[in-house]
Amino acid sequence: MKKRLVIAGVSVCGLVAVLLYVVFSSTARDATFEILQVQHGPISEILAETGTIQFVRTVMVKPTVSGEVRHIYADVGDRVSADDVLAVIEPDPSQSLQLSRQRARVDGARIDLSERAMNFERKRELYERSLISSEEFDQARIAHTRARHDLDMAELELQILELKVNVEVDSNKTHGAVRVLSPLDGIVIARAVEEGEVVASGTSSYTGGTEMFRIGDPDRMIVKSAVGETDAGRVRSGQEVWIRVDAYPDATYRGRVERVAPVGVRRPGSTLVTFDTEIVISDPSKELQQGMSCDIDIVVEKNDHSVLVPVSSVMEMVDYRGAFIEQNDPALTGSAPVKRHMVYRCTSADPELPKCPEAYLESSVVEIGIESTENVEILSGIEPGAHIARDARAVHAALNAKHP
Numbered sequence: 001m002k003k004r005l006v007i008a009g010v011s012v013c014g015l016v017a018v019l020l021y022v023v024f025s026s027t028a029r030d031a032t033f034e035i036l037q038v039q040h041g042p043i044s045e046i047l048a049e050t051g052t053i054q055f056v057r058t059v060m061v062k063p064t065v066s067g068e069v070r071h072i073y074a075d076v077g078d079r080v081s082a083d084d085v086l087a088v089i090e091p092d093p094s095q096s097l098q099l100s101r102q103r104a105r106v107d108g109a110r111i112d113l114s115e116r117a118m119n120f121e122r123k124r125e126l127y128e129r130s131l132i133s134s135e136e137f138d139q140a141r142i143a144h145t146r147a148r149h150d151l152d153m154a155e156l157e158l159q160i161l162e163l164k165v166n167v168e169v170d171s172n173k174t175h176g177a178v179r180v181l182s183p184l185d186g187i188v189i190a191r192a193v194e195e196g197e198v199v200a201s202g203t204s205s206y207t208g209g210t211e212m213f214r215i216g217d218p219d220r221m222i223v224k225s226a227v228g229e230t231d232a233g234r235v236r237s238g239q240e241v242w243i244r245v246d247a248y249p250d251a252t253y254r255g256r257v258e259r260v261a262p263v264g265v266r267r268p269g270s271t272l273v274t275f276d277t278e279i280v281i282s283d284p285s286k287e288l289q290q291g292m293s294c295d296i297d298i299v300v301e302k303n304d305h306s307v308l309v310p311v312s313s314v315m316e317m318v319d320y321r322g323a324f325i326e327q328n329d330p331a332l333t334g335s336a337p338v339k340r341h342m343v344y345r346c347t348s349a350d351p352e353l354p355k356c357p358e359a360y361l362e363s364s365v366v367e368i369g370i371e372s373t374e375n376v377e378i379l380s381g382i383e384p385g386a387h388i389a390r391d392a393r394a395v396h397a398a399l400n401a402k403h404p
Helices: 002-029 093-128 134-165 392-402
Strands: 032-037 039-055 058-061 067-072 085-091 178-181 186-191 213-216 221-228 240-245 248-260 273-281 293-310 315-320 323-325 338-346 355-357 361-371 375-380 387-389
Touching: 032 392, 039 273, 039 361, 039 375, 093 134, 221 248, 221 293, 240 273, 293 361, 315 392, 338 392, 387 392
Parallel strands: none
Antiparallel strands: 032 355, 032 387, 039 221, 039 293, 058 213, 067 085, 085 178, 186 213, 221 273, 240 248, 240 293, 248 273, 293 375, 315 323, 315 338, 338 361, 338 387, 361 375
16 A cells, blocks of 8 residues: 555656656747837937027127216116117216317317318419419318318217217217117117216226126027037037926937037036037027026937838847857957947748747847937848847856757
8 A cells, every 4th residue: 555655656756857857858849939010210319418508699798988887778688679778978187188088179170170271262363353462372272172171070989989989979079878779680688887986997997997788689599518528529500409408407409510620628617618608599489598407418310211020139248269158248359349230030930929938039230320218220130020039148048048
């Protein structure tokens, strides 16, 4: 009886072992991997950077005369038009004296012309009656002409001086306040003076004059960015750029690369060399303001009709003595291998199935082009419509485990 029980137990154990072997060997033999179909589609290689929004054109407004600020009519954030009065300055005594002297010179030239004109008329009458010589008449005529030219020149100099300082002439024409005018249509982005302050002329001061206002043109805005030297060679004028501002995360603005500096700059305290890059915003909005931080995506390369596969389906291998091995293989020590890219193609009779048996997966060397964070462009080695493994590394690991 005991012998029968022992024999039965041994038989059961053997049967279980056989079943386990069949199950595991079948599982190993029938391992399948998810596949996908190679498709056509657009792909872009993006260079992600950060930058700051700035106006293309900003103008510093300085007074044309020295003096005391009497009134201020514009403040930061105000929109102004060209020739709008930003402030009024009371000229200092020397500036007022210069204007007064020029006006006095005009008055003197006007009086002199009047005297010369009367003298010329008298000489004409005498000459016509043959009471004076032609030489004396010519002298009177020349003096009259010279006096008229002197008055024209004095009036022109006064006009230039008054236009230069934007003076407001008072009723007595003695001296007037000087207007500080806006040189362009734009937004006041800075104001550096208060009423009562004394400012220096921007045309005669050795220090360059006092900056009163700074005005920016909002119709043209740029993003200034610093591109690292490893990427600067791929950035060119005209490339498309997508801009996202931290203040408006849901909005995206279009732009293009305008200029890449020809000389790199090493920032203080850093060993990294960067190249200043300017990006023109194609669709500037009133929401955008100077100094805003933004993220930019520079479209380094683009193809709207490429053969695409997911990044996970392509594996970078090394061609080492005719065999494809991974880059971290110990056999590569001290050698100069050639890098290749590989996908696993499904050769099953029914490729429409969602998964492909391991036995029907074959490696294919491919040439790649543009790489994005999600997809890879295939230039050669596989055609659209083919079915490949979604996870090339998983297939490679399984094959290596089965056939080390």
